[in-house]
Amino acid sequence: GQSLEQPSEVTAVEGAIVQINCTYQTSGFYGLSWYQQHDGGAPTFLSYNALDGLEETGRFSSFLSRSDSYGYLLLQELQMKDSASYFCAVRDLGDSNYQLIWGAGTKLIIKP
Amino acid sequence: SQTIHQWPATLVQPVGSPLSLECTVEGTSNPNLYWYRQAAGRGLQLLFYSVGIGQISSEVPQNLSASRPQDRQFILSSKKLLLSDSGFYLCAWNGQGTGLYEQYFGPGTRLTVT
Numbered sequence: 001g002q003s004l005e006q007p008s009e010v011t012a013v014e015g016a017i018v019q020i021n022c023t024y025q026t027s028g029f030y031g032l033s034w035y036q037q038h039d040g041g042a043p044t045f046l047s048y049n050a051l052d053g054l055e056e057t058g059r060f061s062s063f064l065s066r067s068d069s070y071g072y073l074l075l076q077e078l079q080m081k082d083s084a085s086y087f088c089a090v091r092d093l094g095d096s097n098y099q100l101i102w103g104a105g106t107k108l109i110i111k112p
Numbered sequence: 113s114q115t116i117h118q119w120p121a122t123l124v125q126p127v128g129s130p131l132s133l134e135c136t137v138e139g140t141s142n143p144n145l146y147w148y149r150q151a152a153g154r155g156l157q158l159l160f161y162s163v164g165i166g167q168i169s170s171e172v173p174q175n176l177s178a179s180r181p182q183d184r185q186f187i188l189s190s191k192k193l194l195l196s197d198s199g200f201y202l203c204a205w206n207g208q209g210t211g212l213y214e215q216y217f218g219p220g221t222r223l224t225v226t
Binding site for chain 1: 213
């Protein structure tokens with residue numbers, strides 16, 4: 001079957017660094033995406049990794065290791081506004097060319 | 113720039129009543145369109161996607177249906193709602209040639225079936 005696993009909740013302190021992990025098991029793999037969703041809001045796209053390595057976008061970075069079926073989202077200099085749920089999603093060219101397989105999300109709690 | 117609209121924002125409906133949620137996209141043509149449902153504290157479940165007018169693919173068997181009567185309009189319907197249909201419904205789009213990994217979401221409709 002196809003599945004993505006990520007921790008349900010992570011707690012960190014304002015100004016610190018936090019890493020949210022995602023492991024996946026899919027029949028095909030064409031890239032790992034990360035989305036942010038604030039309570040009551042819609043998901044917004046953060047980053048995408050198709051190849052191994054680290055992609056940096058401001059305070060956020062995303063890493064992928066295809067051999068380990070593993071990726072992570074790294075958030076630096078945490079701010080209270082980063083409190084949200086973070087979802088990893090895999091583009092899987094399985095039965096459907098258009099589907100993203102989603103993880104259940106990680107709730108990031110930031111303490112002052 | 114592109115914009116995606118969804119309405120209504122919130123909806124409370126009795127069991128057995130019909131449902132119609134509408135989503136429209138502006139500023140792009142021939143988008144891929146998606147309907148997702150999200151239960152409280154959970155991830156996103158893909159319900160339907162469409163790659164063109166009249167082309168609908170269903171991912172999950174249920175009492176819901178979708179239609180795409182126009183290029184940038186996507187409608188989610190039900191003839192008789194169940195309690196289990198409660199949730200946060202999200203419409204999303206991406207462009208045909210944008211790698212399919214980046215989806216843009218509407219503001220969502222929070223549906224409560226009583």
